[in-house]
Amino acid sequence: MVVVFGVVLLALVLFTTELLPVDVTAIVLMVLLILLEPWTQISPEEGISGFSNEATVTVLAMLILSTGISRSGAVQILGRKMAAFAGTDRRKQLAATVGVAGAPSGVINNTPVVAILVPVISDLAHKGRTSPSKLLMPLSFASMLGGTLTLIGTSTNILASEIARELSTEYADLHAFGVFEFTQLGVVVLVVGSAYLLWVAPHLIPERVPPEEDFVEEYEMGAYLTDVVVRESSPIVGMTVERAIDQSQFDADILQLERDGERFAERLGKKEIRAGDTLRVRTDRNTLRRLLLADALALQDGPETAADLAPADDDPLLVEIVVPRGSFLVGETLASSAFRGRYDASVLAFRSRGELLHERLEDVRIQVGDTLLVQTTSNTLDRLARTPDFIVAREPDRPEYRTEKIPLAVAIIAGVVGVAGLGLVPILVSALAGVVAMVATGVIRPTELYDSIEWNVIFLLAGVIPLGLALQQTGGADLLGALVASTAGTLPPLAVLWVFYVATALLTNVVSNNASVVLMIPIAARAAADVGASPFAFVLAVTFAASTAFLTPIGYQTNLFVYGPGGYRFTDYFRVGAPLQALLSVVTVVGIWFFWGLTP
DSSP states (O other), X not given: OHHHHHHHHHHHHHHHHTSSOHHHHHHHHHHHHHHTHHHHOOOHHHHTGGGTOHHHHHHHHHHHHHHHHHHHTHHHHHHHHXXXXXXXXXXXXXXXXXXXXXXXXXXXXXXXXXXXXHHHHHHHHHHTTOOTHHHHHHHHHHHHHHTTSSGGGOHHHHHHHHHHHHHTTTOTTOOOOOTTTXXXXXXXXXXXXXXXXXXXXXXXXXXXXXXXXXXXXHTTOTTTEEEEEEOTTOTTTTSBHHHHSOTTTOOOEEEEEEETTEEEOXXXXXXXXXXXXXXXXXXXXXXXXXXXXXXXXEEEOOOSSHHHHSGGXXXXXXEEEEOOTTOTTTTOOHHHHTHHHHHTOEEEEEEETXXXXXXSGXXXXXXXXXXXXXXXXXXXXXXXXXXXXXXXXXXXSXXXXXXXXXXXXXXXXXXXXXXXXXXXXXXXXXXXXXXXXXXXXXXXXXXXXHHHSOHHHHHHHHHHHHHHHHHHHTTHHHHHHHHHHGGGGTSOHHHHHHHHHHHHHHHHTTSOHHHHHHHHHHHHHHHHHXXXXXXXXHHHHHHHHHHOOOSXXXXXXXXHXXXXXXXXXXXXXXXXXXXXXXXXXXXHHHHHHHHHOSOO
């Protein structure tokens, strides 16, 4: 048991510090549990059982179904229609944001919903003269609230249901959740949370990104973008752009070449420099002075706004891209990932953990949630928008939606939910059948299946499931549950239930939401049994708490999606999220007591 607690402590440290990607951490835990079998009681078969667990396979299928909806453009089109309805009215904009993220997250996994809507809501903010900061955090929070509506709203719900099913042999009160089993409580949480986002949050969310401010101003690029003219005597005449600047001596990049009134930004690396060319350079003022002297360049004024970069909406374009979990860029640098050569795009600045970075960008280690300001072209932007390695914070000019497939996609999702909701087949079978139907009808192509899956989520689930099993089999969960139950002498069961909600919420805000339910559900079930309360009620409280992490940007992946584009600071989440978390702790606990009671 002591060894298992040691592994749990290691898990908490690694998840909190993110020394390793969360999926890698999960695999490390899996291997440790197997290697330490005499103390953890986890055999190799049990160690890898997470890969065949019903929750893991169900989540995998739901991710594919969500991609099918995304490919059809159904959510994006709904978002654009609501944006058109909102116009420049800020209250309508916020209502549209909450509405378009909340309800759909109950039937589509909420993480893809936010990824789909970030560019839609960012465009709404800019066109409606509203700070994106005022809309993007409510987008993330509303998606979490909507995820509590049904079993399939979040991967957390699905995992909690499977753990409850496994514990049902020990606790008669437990069982796998039905698709709509806790919908009535989810509706209450969504309504109360939405009211908070509409009436209270606007007064708490700061305008980190001023309305109508363009990217050059927002990222303070004025001092880092300069136009220079190549003189006849310049040593770089005849060189290609990629060889013109010695990166070991100068922290500078050539972003654009202008010749005879024509600008070149795409496939720039192989272009040969001639005398009289005008080069747009990204560098700081000190490096610029040295570069002017070394390469015989003449100074011109640089762009002061985004409009100066490309008059008449021509190429090049400035866009923000967000790095989600699972992106190949996580842990890499721009140099090691060959970003510029791979995507024919130049990174001008980083926003990382609320800090703007302008210098030595090639050597910056990229983290989950980082936002990159990228200069690109319309052709490359369309390509960036189609890759799952980024979330582009603006819609491409030529989105490739399969709008003719929208009726099929919606019908398939309705069928998956309806058949499982009626209890005709388990959600696992229903979801897999839905995947087959989407492929058969062309909503999603066979070649897109693997890219549809967030493999980091799958490996995370597969890795943490054996950890929960080890807690149960070694008696660790029983011990912790008994310790919590000992407070029953001074606290009534309703208060103990609230304590579990708060403890899970705090844990979820520093580690993975899926890891928190794996750790907390067995403990909650044991504590409930020891105080004579309903294990189902306690498991439900843990599930809701793990599905709503508002206090930090790292507590839930959707918070990271909006971290950079909203220009937020770490403390902004606590400022806005703490009152909401406190409010929902009471609403959820009282709701569980009202709908299901606390007796077995």
